[in-house]
Amino acid sequence: RYERLEHLLKDLLIAFYQPAPRGGYIRHGWRRNDSSLHEPSGHPEGNLDCYAALRLTGEDGMARQIKTWLHTVLGGSRLPLDLYTWRVLALGPPYANALAVPENDLRYRKTVRWKGRPVMGFFHGAVSDVNNLWIDGLGQMSCAYVEAGDDARANFYSNQMDALIIDREMGGQMTRALPYTANGEGGFQWVRLDRGFTSTAAWYIFAKNRFNPFTLRTTPPR
16 A cells, blocks of 8 residues: 555655765755755664664665664764664664663653652653653663563563553543653643653554564564
């Protein structure tokens, strides 16, 4: 059903490829009212996505070049959380040690109180003066631990998400939802804690089903 769209998107990514001193990357950017399509550099999160997409569509050679480039930009211990989780999900178990950064750094890993009980999870960055959870990150960490082969940590973080589920009435029907964050700290005052987000629901479903959206594989419990 989506074969034609798949090929068009793959061709678009290939057209955006930019060689680099080591490997290469898919250029990124905003259209800026059509005055400029691309930024002058690659976007690491986006290139993890592109690596996975090109692997899934058989473009292994270009994917290898992107992987080489990613090795040059993914250093450091204060990166956005998804550059640790997505690295494992896209590149596989050999990169499992990346999860040790947010797991062992309390600038990422937080415990908040939600409806009277403690819930442990992660903020999206290394920030010491914010005590909040980026709920997408809980699902991402669970899925990444599945990929890494650590079922105990995977189950722990997917179960933490259960405590954050809220009841939500929509169109006269009672539903369940997950808000985007656990509170408004860290610039998230705009988050409605009585409403859900699509991304948090998606990562919850991925985590509970042990599904890796970067490889489209489900890993049975070990």
